[in-house]
Amino acid sequence: MKILLTGGRGMVGRNILEQAAKRGAEVHAPTSEVLDLTNAAKTAEFVQSLQPSIIVHAAGRVGGIQANIREPVRFLTENWSMGENIVRAARAAGVKRLINLGSSCMYPRGHMDPLKEDMVLGGPLEHTNEGYAIAKCAVARLCDYVTREDGEYQYKTLIPCNLYGRFDKFDPAVSHMIPAVIHKLHSAKESGAEAVDIWGDGNARREFMFAEDLAEAIFFAIDHFEALPALTNIGLGYDYTINEYYAAAAEVIGFKGSFVHDLSKPVGMARKLLDVTRQTELGWVPRTKLHDGIRKTYDYYLSKEVQNVLSAR
16 A cells, blocks of 8 residues: 655654554655646646545644744644645546545534534634634545545545644644643643743643554544544543643643743633544554653753753754
8 A cells, every 4th residue: 555644754653664664554645846736737737647546634834822822823824725635636646545634623613512523514613723724624624525426536534633743843832732831841841930820711622632643543433444434533432620730740840830820812712622433343442541642752851952942053
């Protein structure tokens, strides 16, 4: 099987490549310089030439709440452009199988119960990352439309919960919560700060899965592709409060100070937990516990690779 992976330099992509190496899988992961997914003609030409057995679309413009609020146009247009171009190129080249990675941001805001796949496009989106979410919803629906028009083309979407892990971004301007917390607590520990601020009251709940587990889930999905529904949540099935994530990270990092809640800052949805019934029925469960995942992520944060990037800012 010849796999075309988009987004091979991102956190998810690099974890997928590690899994591929362990399995001896043939994966082609061109850089954005080789395959510019925002260029429709070049994307179509590349896919036609490669003729992969399956495409895993993991590329995207990603970032935390600050980045999404600051650049909604970019998050909407770039993610839609990349998704549309790779899906249309796949269809034009006769590629019958495609796995598209969505996001839990696709779900409507304001739901405290676990989010089921049939709730996508069922209500208003969270405004702090609406542009990104609209693009993800549109690409998932495009995949579904392709399959509806011709059943030989099976284009399916996995919807992961929030992710963290090795190869993450730790720059506060673009990072998601857990890498941002790791950077913040490490800096506080090194400087001897007595307190660290938490946006909001810390009671909002989030589901964060170790990215290595998602990579394993993707290969599981490839191996069980025929049984895979059009939309499948991939997550833990349980969550923690923001305060609990800070406490776990502080324990791993060794930060002994206190926390101060900044109630003036936005916090997003009160809860965002995926219903993992479909995932469980397929037979896959994640295996990394929170403290273990944070430890591995912190070890990566301390590596020369990350520190060189941060010092160059």
